[in-house]
Amino acid sequence: MTTPLKAVVPAVVVLMAWEAASQWRPATYGFFLGSPRGILAEVVAGIRDGTLLRHIGVTGLEALAGFAIGTALGTIVGLTFWYSDVAYAIAKPYLVALGAVPIFALAPMMIFWFGTGMFSKIVMGFLSTFVIAVLQARNGAASADRDLLRMARSFGASRRDVFVRIIVPSASLWVLAGIRLNVGMALLGAFVGELVSSRAGLGHLIIVAEGLFNVNQIWIGILGMILIALALQALVYPAERWAVRWS
């Protein structure tokens, strides 16, 4: 048996045991755990009537937009701090304070300010990713090889030259680490926003399913989140390949 096939064996065993347990005691195990067949039936129904894809699409779009805006703006701000240690010293306490606030605590205010639609979830995704992107980019810029900076300066490089040719590429591995973290953080931000108040999305699906004691639907919400996380990671992969090609 090949290794990929062997890797599937534990999943098959767990699914079979799970299905058997839910069939054996539907009122207890079936109620509390759901069942693989029940999940499959709900997935098929959700795809047929389009609701599942809509929920996945809404959460995916919120997470993607929050991730892209938060990471891009945060990276630009963080790299720009290389120009001024004073500006960074002033901004750092605020950034650390913002980063320390649990995203759950901000959610009610974001919903209050921006409504229950997608925009408030995008803002949540943005807030979840921005600080990480700033700190990663700034630390990456600050960790550039001082000898390379000296070398560039010996050729008369301006600060802009040094920034473009040395600082930005030097920071790329740090920025990339931030991007990897932010994929999950953006998804968390969007999801938390949906849990607090929403009209669509996987968070909405889960909170409704919880009210109906529909465990199979909750499982579908979780699986949908995993699917979105994997898709976002796949989007990041080309950037990762580019950034590490020389290391």
Place this chain on the structure above:
Amino acid sequence: MSVRIADLTFTYPTAQGPYRVFSPITCEFQPGMVSVLVGPSGCGKTTLFNIIAGLEQPEAGHVERSSERIGYVFQQSLLVPWLSVRRNAMFGADLGNLTDGVYAKANALLSRYGLASFADAPPRQLSGGMQQRVAMIRALAAQPKIVLLDEPFAHSDFAMRRTMQDDISAITDEEQLTVLFATHDLHEAAFLADRILLLGGTPTRIIDDISMETPRRERLSSAPAAIAPVVERLWRSFEGVA
């Protein structure tokens, strides 16, 4: 005058307090000449180069340069890891927005120094000696007027070392460059120099200043015997202060 140093002093902060590197140093370096600085490790050769390149500020005294176009080959190659060998070779030229002719010259040097087949490779694929050759090309391709060479051949084999010594000599004459060359190697100093400054003592001062009698081209093309008396004199001078 191409580089003039007047009453230069420099102090490093250390845990035991400030450490003064130089007694006030005064000297001049002329274009079309290879001036070799020899002295023991830690005597301040690299510090002096850094001050001339504007990377360090002296404690007192001043440095005058006839041009800001400096090609500096550091002890380490300091190649940019995310650029190809060719882009590294062009790094200084790119900063100076130099012409296509410069690129042709850099490409020719890549071939001459056995690097053509690595031109598109990242620097990590090169040996230490090859990386140092790229650093040399980078310095020369930037069309400098002043060239600072800080032990540039430390990792090179004897054949490549000789090729590069010849090239430095030729380009110094052709382009009237002011070349300052730091080395530990007294033979290399006596072989390549038009003038040798021996540094030593604590704080560092110029112990000896020798203008070579035999023309450089003659020494490079003929007998090593011509350099023996110079090496002997350098030893005696150095032992006098050691």
